[in-house]
Amino acid sequence: MNKRYDIIILGGGIAAMTAAIYASKANLNAVILEKSVCGGLVNTTHLVENFPSQPSINGMDLMDKVKDQVEEMGVEIREVIEVDKLVLEGPVKSVETDEGVLEAPVIILATGRKPRELDIETECEQIHYCAICDGSIYKDKNVLIVGGGNSGIEESMYLLSLGINHITVIEQMDRLFASAQAQQELQKNRDRVEIFTSTTINVLIEDNHKLESVLLHDANIDRQFQRNIDGIFVYMGHVTQTDLFKDLIELNAQGYIETDEDMGTSLPGVYAAGDIVQKKYWQITTAMNDGTVAALSAAEYIRKLNSSK
Amino acid sequence: MITEITDNEFEASIASGLNIVLFYKDKCPFCNAMKKILTKFSGMPAAQGKEIKYFQVHRENNPLATKNLDVGRIPSLYIFRDGEKVAEKSGDVSYRRLEKMIS
Numbered sequence: 001m002n003k004r005y006d007i008i009i010l011g012g013g014i015a016a017m018t019a020a021i022y023a024s025k026a027n028l029n030a031v032i033l034e035k036s037v038c039g040g041l042v043n044t045t046h047l048v049e050n051f052p053s054q055p056s057i058n059g060m061d062l063m064d065k066v067k068d069q070v071e072e073m074g075v076e077i078r079e080v081i082e083v084d085k086l087v088l089e090g091p092v093k094s095v096e097t098d099e100g101v102l103e104a105p106v107i108i109l110a111t112g113r114k115p116r117e118l119d120i121e122t123e124c125e126q127i128h129y130c131a132i133c134d135g136s137i138y139k140d141k142n143v144l145i146v147g148g149g150n151s152g153i154e155e156s157m158y159l160l161s162l163g164i165n166h167i168t169v170i171e172q173m174d175r176l177f178a179s180a181q182a183q184q185e186l187q188k189n190r191d192r193v194e195i196f197t198s199t200t201i202n203v204l205i206e207d208n209h210k211l212e213s214v215l216l217h218d219a220n221i222d223r224q225f226q227r228n229i230d231g232i233f234v235y236m237g238h239v240t241q242t243d244l245f246k247d248l249i250e251l252n253a254q255g256y257i258e259t260d261e262d263m264g265t266s267l268p269g270v271y272a273a274g275d276i277v278q279k280k281y282w283q284i285t286t287a288m289n290d291g292t293v294a295a296l297s298a299a300e301y302i303r304k305l306n307s308s309k
Numbered sequence: 310m311i312t313e314i315t316d317n318e319f320e321a322s323i324a325s326g327l328n329i330v331l332f333y334k335d336k337c338p339f340c341n342a343m344k345k346i347l348t349k350f351s352g353m354p355a356a357q358g359k360e361i362k363y364f365q366v367h368r369e370n371n372p373l374a375t376k377n378l379d380v381g382r383i384p385s386l387y388i389f390r391d392g393e394k395v396a397e398k399s400g401d402v403s404y405r406r407l408e409k410m411i412s
Binding site: 036039043044058060079080098132133134136 | 336339403
């Protein structure tokens with residue numbers, strides 16, 4: 001028999017967990033379905049320093065606190081669940097998973113984003129997307145950072161703090177996009193850091209499946225040059241995780257969902273929240289706003305649905 | 310369900326039978342996910358009757374096993390049968406993928 005809820009929340013990041021808190025406060029029976037563990041991208045952030053009440057906190061620690069709160073409020077959380085199929089149209093939405101079929105009148109899509117992968121065909125094991133996870137193995141070694149945005153520059157600082165010998169930062173555009181403050185911080189380590197703009201990776205050179213060096217291309221002067229590199233950390237922005245519903249719901253050209261002011265989508269009873277929503281600023285706090293509005297709007301939708309029966 | 314082992318216990322732990330070893334570290338969300346996947350997998354039909362033992366090794370605290378297996382990216386899973394490495398995979402491994410690795 002299918003398990004029935006008031007709200008199924010797809011995803012387990014901060015938007016999803018905030019929606020769960022508000023759903024619980026509205027006495028709605030909600031479930032979080034997360035393919036990995038709750039926390040989303042925040043889990044891979046070394047330090048969060050823009051979250052009210054927490055001047056500086058490890059991202060995973062912050063998300064664990066939120067998850068504890070969600071669990072204490074009685075919301076069911078199903079982690080490492082595999083979703084096979086969604087039905088989003090009609091009055092009852094359904095989610096087919098490896099743990100059975102779940103149904104609800106409302107679904108909140110909060111599947112977030114993931115790091116954009118390096119556009120090179122390779123199985124090189126020395127390419128990484130999480131400095132917290134893999135940074136420490138490069139102590140006293142040389143690392144290439146791909147991407148000159150806030151993530152690339154801030155993670156460079158983190159890697160330097162681990163004792164990385166030297167960092168080469170490359171950015172394919174003609175300038176860095178990180179904040180002036182972050183750039184200034186990195187420049188304090190200029191003896192261990194070099195930065196190239198308008199530069200991309202041409203070739204990875206491996207020896208016995210181990211990265212030895214990279215050939216870089218500087219488009220400013222059309223020059224190819226080599227750097228001895230032991231590991232690469234990639235911070236080239238993010239892509240939305242919409243594979244499950246990209247054919248079921250309207251997405252814009254960039255793969256984001258454009259919601260109305262209630263976080264509603266093109267389908268009744270389907271709401272969206274967090275990083276999969278088109279917006280100007282993708283922040284923890286804006287994701288929390290989305291989750292709040294989505295859950296409250298969902299509660300109102302369910303009330304109307306019930307009163308019309 | 311997953312037994313923590315150290316460098317000193319590694320060889321003896323994997324010496325016989327079918328063993329799955331997870332290399333992890335603290336503050337690694339994907340490692341936490343992998344532990345939950347292993348726990349879930351252990352209860353699945355594919356794992357039943359195979360007498361699989363599950364171990365985890367903290368990469369930072371166990372340099373010998375880490376070096377011997379050339380562990381880089383984590384989480385990294387290694388499958389041993391009677392002490393011989395038969396499969397390895399780093400990064401995301403779904404339990405469905407794990408089923409195939411075991412078979």
